[in-house]
Amino acid sequence: MSQPVQPWSGPPVTAGLADAVTASDEMVQLLTPEGRRVQHPEFAFTGDDAEIAGYLREMVLARRYDQEGTSLQRQGELGLWPPLLGQEAAQIGSGRAVRDTDMIFPTYREHGVAMLRDVPVANMLGLFRGTSMGDWDIEATRFAQYQIIIGAQTLHATGYAMGIQHDGAVGNPDPERNAAVLAFHGDGASSQGDVNESYVFAASFRAPVVFFCTNNQWAISEPTIRQSRIPLYQRAWGYGFPGIRVDGNDVLAVKVVTDWAMERAREGQGPAFIEAFTYRMGAHTTSDDPSKYRLSEETEAWRRKDPIERVKTYLLGVGAIDEAWLADLDAEADEFGEHVRAACKSLRSEPLAHRFDKVFRVPTAEVEDQRDAHISYLAGFEAAEGSSR
Amino acid sequence: MSTMTLAKALNAGLRRALDANPKVLLYGEDIGKLGGVFRITEGLQKDFGEDRVIDAPLAESGIVGTSFGLALRGYRPVVEIQFDGFVYPAFNQIVSQVAKFHNRTEGRHAVPMVIRIPYGGGIGAIEHHSESPEAYFAHTAGLKVVTCSTPNDAYWMIQQAVASEDPVIFLEPKRRYHDKGEVVHDTKPLPLHQARVVRGGTDATLITYGPMVKMCAEAAAIAEDEGRSLEVVDLRSLSPIDMVTLTNSVRRTRRAIVVHEDVQTLGLGAEIAARLSEDLFYLMESPVLRVTGHDMPYPNSRVENDFLPDVDRILDAVDRSLAY
Numbered sequence: 001m002s003q004p005v006q007p008w009s010g011p012p013v014t015a016g017l018a019d020a021v022t023a024s025d026e027m028v029q030l031l032t033p034e035g036r037r038v039q040h041p042e043f044a045f046t047g048d049d050a051e052i053a054g055y056l057r058e059m060v061l062a063r064r065y066d067q068e069g070t071s072l073q074r075q076g077e078l079g080l081w082p083p084l085l086g087q088e089a090a091q092i093g094s095g096r097a098v099r100d101t102d103m104i105f106p107t108y109r110e111h112g113v114a115m116l117r118d119v120p121v122a123n124m125l126g127l128f129r130g131t132s133m134g135d136w137d138i139e140a141t142r143f144a145q146y147q148i149i150i151g152a153q154t155l156h157a158t159g160y161a162m163g164i165q166h167d168g169a170v171g172n173p174d175p176e177r178n179a180a181v182l183a184f185h186g187d188g189a190s191s192q193g194d195v196n197e198s199y200v201f202a203a204s205f206r207a208p209v210v211f212f213c214t215n216n217q218w219a220i221s222e223p224t225i226r227q228s229r230i231p232l233y234q235r236a237w238g239y240g241f242p243g244i245r246v247d248g249n250d251v252l253a254v255k256v257v258t259d260w261a262m263e264r265a266r267e268g269q270g271p272a273f274i275e276a277f278t279y280r281m282g283a284h285t286t287s288d289d290p291s292k293y294r295l296s297e298e299t300e301a302w303r304r305k306d307p308i309e310r311v312k313t314y315l316l317g318v319g320a321i322d323e324a325w326l327a328d329l330d331a332e333a334d335e336f337g338e339h340v341r342a343a344c345k346s347l348r349s350e351p352l353a354h355r356f357d358k359v360f361r362v363p364t365a366e367v368e369d370q371r372d373a374h375i376s377y378l379a380g381f382e383a384a385e386g387s388s389r
Numbered sequence: 390m391s392t393m394t395l396a397k398a399l400n401a402g403l404r405r406a407l408d409a410n411p412k413v414l415l416y417g418e419d420i421g422k423l424g425g426v427f428r429i430t431e432g433l434q435k436d437f438g439e440d441r442v443i444d445a446p447l448a449e450s451g452i453v454g455t456s457f458g459l460a461l462r463g464y465r466p467v468v469e470i471q472f473d474g475f476v477y478p479a480f481n482q483i484v485s486q487v488a489k490f491h492n493r494t495e496g497r498h499a500v501p502m503v504i505r506i507p508y509g510g511g512i513g514a515i516e517h518h519s520e521s522p523e524a525y526f527a528h529t530a531g532l533k534v535v536t537c538s539t540p541n542d543a544y545w546m547i548q549q550a551v552a553s554e555d556p557v558i559f560l561e562p563k564r565r566y567h568d569k570g571e572v573v574h575d576t577k578p579l580p581l582h583q584a585r586v587v588r589g590g591t592d593a594t595l596i597t598y599g600p601m602v603k604m605c606a607e608a609a610a611i612a613e614d615e616g617r618s619l620e621v622v623d624l625r626s627l628s629p630i631d632m633v634t635l636t637n638s639v640r641r642t643r644r645a646i647v648v649h650e651d652v653q654t655l656g657l658g659a660e661i662a663a664r665l666s667e668d669l670f671y672l673m674e675s676p677v678l679r680v681t682g683h684d685m686p687y688p689n690s691r692v693e694n695d696f697l698p699d700v701d702r703i704l705d706a707v708d709r710s711l712a713y
Binding site: 105132133134135137138144145149152154155156157158159160161162163164166167193194197198200201204355357358359360361362364365366367 | 414445446448451453455456457458460462463478481482485490491492493494495497498499501530531533553554582628629632
């Protein structure tokens with residue numbers, strides 16, 4: 001007798017393991033987990049080993065940034081931290097495909113991309129320490145604010161791209177005048193209405209936006225198969241633009257594929273979708289406990305695909321770097337880590353009274369009256385303390 | 390000066406806004422060739438082009454969400470939501486994104502835009518086409534909410550809303566779209582967030598806005614025949630509320646009745662009653678009364694006239710207020 005069909009029950013975790021660890025053959029890969037360069041019929045990395053060493057350095061620094069974030073949360077210095085551990089290649093490879101005229105709309109986990117865009121560490125950590133709303137200069141960094149509502153930023157990215165198009169900043173013979181948008185979202189976000197609407201709008205208007213889906217296999221506790229029964233990149237064709245899956249742990253492949261997608265967007269060929277097949281090695285956030293929903297075997301299997309180790313192995317193998325170079329990098333990471341910790345601990349919130357002035361650009365009497373009442377209420381305590389001395 | 394319908398006045402105001410600022414974009418469903426289901430944007434795409442009067446895919450969250458991005462890029466989107474009841478798919482983008490962005494960026498950035506919503510009932514429509522969603526938006530910090538009641542206000546307020554540096558929810562009383570009135574082109578308009586005394590009076594103040602302004606003016610005219618002098622104040626701005634004009638009126642009349650189509654509980658009437666009692670408690674002769682829609686989903690059209698405030702219900706409240 002056959003098993004009863006249970007259409008709504010989830011797959012066994014072991015099936016998720018198989019799916020999560022073995023991507024399809026269609027995945028673009030240029031550097032294997034063993035550190036071996038391989039050819040792809042359509043994509044080639046043309047940079048030199050010095051450039052690759054630069055990516056290695058940035059991935060190591062991003063990992064250190066992240067480790068410091070997790071530690072600072074454990075020490076009570078941050079309220080929350082969403083780790084990027086395991087996603088360094090996806091972030092550095094894509095972030096390095098962005099030019100100063102482009103624009104990035106991140107989720108809340110793109111700390112490595114933020115680092116590349118010179119978002120000050122203090123501004124970033126303020127969000128997670130609760131000392132600010134997480135602000136930085138969008139114009140200067142070309143990196144929009146972190147987005148907490150899953151997927152909402154993809155519409156902002158698409159609208160911004162429509163604005164670029166409206167400005168005439170696509171398809172110019174002079175490539176320097178062209179721009180595009182890189183919109184990050186995760187595998188979980190692929191179920192959101194806003195994300196699907198952003199695909200529709202981007203396709204309809206041929207907006208210069210690249211959707212960079214970081215498929216890290218887990219949306220908190222739910223495997224990607226709960227979001228999609230087909231590989232995510234295959235969905236893009238249904239919306240009317242190309243989708244491509246790349247080894248998200250291969251910084252060379254991510255860089256080349258994102259370069260391709262961003263350049264065709266800048267040229268006026270419209271949106272594209274990149275599924276970066278990677279793995280969230282850590283928890284969803286510091287409040288999460290992955291041991292409750294996934295097997296350690298799965299995490300171990302992905303550890304062997306580490307995005308940093310494969311680059312180290314390759315560069316050491318060809319003699320582009322040596323142990324002394326790596327020691328220098330470690331020292332630099334230590335220094336950076338110290339900078340992150342110091343920046344965090346120095347952060348203080350301004351008083352609530354200042355927030356009344358941030359509700360509107362042109363203030364209203366209602367909000368100003370409440371601000372004044374709040375200030376005089378607090379002043380009453382100070383006066384009482386003063387007179388009791 | 391010229392006479393035109395409220396719909397034509399909005400069209401003329403939008404035309405002026407498009408002329409005044411090349412960054413202004415009109416954006417919504419069916420607003421191009423068709424001119425919108427109420428023809429508010431009629432002829433504008435022909436004159437300003439498909440790049441400035443943009444037919445959007447049929448997705449309200451998408452329209453508002455992409456407007457956020459356009460605003461961040463320096464454009465000034467003027468969104469048309471087709472009907473009041475269709476705005477809720479965009480609620481997250483309005484409330485969590487548009488309203489909060491100035492605060493989120495510590496005042497560094499803003500996404501000024503206008504979200505136009507035809508609202509209110511009395512047109513015999515099917516479900517979702519007659520609602521009054523203003524309280525949701527007035528309750529949300531970071532949004533400014535205004536509504537017009539006359540062609541002159543429609544003409545000027547839409548231009549002022551487009552020029553606003555903060556996001557504006559612009560509510561259009563759809564049952565008044567075809568009412569005619571004078572538009573004064575050469576006189577400086579009232580500030581956007583200032584209320585207007587529609588009719589002077591001494592016995593009680595009717596506080597209202599949008600579609601109910603005309604109803605209250607009619608009630609006041611009838612009351613006059615009965616020897617009662619009612620003042621009518623058109624709020625025009627629902628967030629912020631112009632308390633100066635309101636308290637100046639009620640300080641004299643000592644009685645206030647708030648009239649709106651929206652349901653009663655936690656509507657604008659509740660807020661205004663609370664504020665008047667805080668400001669004028671010792672002066673007032675009676676509690677602030679409310680004449681509103683009932684606390685139910687908007688009813689089927691054959692009974693909507695029993696749901697909506699009308700002249701009799703307003704005058705009944707006036708009787709109760711004066712008898713207090």
